[in-house]
Amino acid sequence: MGEGLKALFTERPLDADVKEILAKMDRLLGDLPPGKIAEFAKSKEFKLYQKVLKRYGVK
Numbered sequence: 001m002g003e004g005l006k007a008l009f010t011e012r013p014l015d016a017d018v019k020e021i022l023a024k025m026d027r028l029l030g031d032l033p034p035g036k037i038a039e040f041a042k043s044k045e046f047k048l049y050q051k052v053l054k055r056y057g058v059k
Contacts, residue, residue: 015056018056019056019057019058022053022056022058023058026053026058026059
């Protein structure tokens with residue numbers, strides 16, 4: 001495997017930072033009033049949010 005391709009499959013320090021901030025944002029979103037949580041859950045951005053959390057292993 002070439003070095004460039006190998007780098008794609010290696011977790012970088014930035015990934016750990018992103019994972020940490022995503023986990024914090026997820027906890028903060030959980031503190032929103034139920035109506036705001038429901039509004040976000042129905043939005044098109046929610047699917048993207050779930051995809052990103054899954055990608056970084058947050059949820």
